[in-house]
Amino acid sequence: MELKRQNEYRGNNLVYILKEATELASLPLSEKEKKYAQKRLKDKSELISINRMDGWIFLVAPKQDKGDDVFYEQCRKKGNEIATVTSGEKLEELGISGTGVQAVIAVAEGVALSSYRFLDHFTDKKGKDSSLKNLFLVSEKLTDADVTELANLVKSVYKTRDLVNEPLSHMNAERLAASFQEIGKEAGIKVEVLHKQKIESLKMGGLLAVNKGSIDPPTFTIMEWKPENPVNEKPIVLVGKGVVYDTGGLSLKPTPNSMDYMKSDMAGGAAVGGAIYAAALNRLPLHIIALVPATDNRPDGNAYVPGDVITMYSGKTVEVLNTDAEGRLLLADALTYAKKFDPGLVIDAATLTGAAAVALGQYGVAGMGTAKPEVFQKLQKAGYEVYERVVEFPFWDEYGELLKSDIADLKNLGPREAGMITAGKFLENFVGYPWIHLDIAGAAFLMQPDSYRGKGATGTGVRLLYRFLKSMVD
Incomplete structure (x- = not known):
């Protein structure tokens, strides 16, 4: 898996980290998708998955009432949940975006660490490895050095x-x-x-x-x-x-x-x-x-x-x-x-x-x-x-x-x-x-x-x- 930085993601599988529900308005979602997301957010959902058939949208909204360390750990754990979906759906790429640079890094870290497999001693490795080949961290505030450090x-x-x-x-x-x-x-x-x-x-x-x-x-x-x-x-x-x-x-x-x-x-x-x-x-x-x-x-x-x-x-x-x-x-x-x-x-x-x-x-x-x-x-x-x-x-x-x-x-x-x-x-x-x-x-x-x-x-x-x-x- 390669970790890469992008200013703008044009793929079909996107993670967006929400700090405020009002951020939904600026996202590339249909009105039906926005209403669904708003309802889930009111129900205190911290991960909302939307299957578009040709791709996936994941909205990550961890609680922010226990300090930064807990918030970023929840971001990593949501990354793990997303990695479970990407593995099951055999997705090959994923973009991660949000207003907070550290949150983007934390979700990416959770996805990447969850994609580890130890397969050295299987005679048939087919279908056992992570399908993700490219993980894009999407933010103009991120530097290539930030992404390289995480990788x-x-x-x-x-x-x-x-x-x-x-x-x-x-x-x-x-x-x-x-x-x-x-x-x-x-x-x-x-x-x-x-x-x-x-x-x-x-x-x-x-x-x-x-x-x-x-x-x-x-x-x-x-x-x-x-x-x-x-x-x-x-x-x-x-x-x-x-x-x-x-x-x-x-x-x-x-x-x-x-x-x-x-x-x-x-x-x-x-x-x-x-x-x-x-x-x-x-x-x-x-x-x-x-x-x-x-x-x-x-x-x-x-x-x-x-x-x-x-x-x-x-x-x-x-x-x-x-x-x-x-x-x-x-x-x-x-x-x-x-x-x-x-x-x-x-x-x-x-x-x-x-x-x-x-x-x-x-x-x-x-x-x-x-x-x-x-x-x-x-x-x-x-x-x-x-x-x-x-x-x-x-x-x-x-x-x-x-x-x-x-x-x-x-x-x-x-x-x-x-x-x-x-x-x-x-x-x-x-x-x-x-x-x-x-x-x-x-x-x-x-x-x-x-x-x-x-x-x-x-x-x-x-x-x-x-x-x-x-x-x-x-």
Whole structure:
């Protein structure tokens, strides 16, 4: 699908976003159509569909009583409803118009994200892909740069969803690293992949311990976007968990079907890769680095076991009480590695705990860390703007006390209570800079469709991080 800007749309399938009912008078509608639309608007309808036989008219009229963020999210959701019609009717093009530029962009974003399909493993793809080939954003106030920015962001979300949706049979740690190299080559991102021998020489004990049960070697991918004259003196470092499949290791996941979608346990790694991809495609003048440690976590005769003590890349020792608390071990090594860049800010993203999904479901991202309140507030503002909302959880010192070990510097698991927070407190032991931890476990992969987020991989984190990064420029 191509996104294009036009000053005037002459096609047969038009979306018009209404802010006032009086705008109906200026639209190219028949008197009968206008009366029908007026009646539907009086009935509080937020999407009015008119089938003209040779084309479609969609009138979008979301409520405006809950602020801009909710209004634009409703625009995205109406875009999803429109995409359902365009798919069913096999429409190949659609124009989107309205008096508000941001509303036009939001509806287009909803249509575009709803048109994603993951079809790589179907032998017969006929009729399964989205029929839309051209999406026209119609406004004299829009620039080509606005449309290109949206197209690149959608492309980055698509790529992230593809990475997460791929099964382990097609996406082990080495293939994930190769995928990052591919997007790096396209977008001008410098990519370095550390392979097992280098990881061993660096003594990344967390990553190596988790990898012990695997037949595939681990990787550690370093992506760097450094444009000329970046506005930040110190880089922003993004760190993502890259567990390409998680059985739980010898602490095998116990519940029925709990492993069915554990291919998605690298969604944090995919998200930071997608975010730096979007930043590079749109040439954000920021120095950004993304780190993704990757492996699968499986039981084997050589796998690490509960009770083991491992020495991390930082030199700290960790008593392993549960091999299914593995993501924090990878992240800890990567967070330590981030120190070499003297970062101004580090943000990690991970499907780290089931506790995050229990607390927030699929509707939010859990956040915590050591960054200044104003930085966290800026991230939360970005979250509301793209509706990947971040909830800040307490990060009191008492939670860290729960990780004390009798035989090592700390243990990798606290009690059942506050599991999401103690996971974050574990990571805090490996940072020495402003830092935010994002647990995206509930939102990264969905069992049932949720509007434009779809079913399966959602790409959560890409739009959030991109909007936040852009705000650091603005």
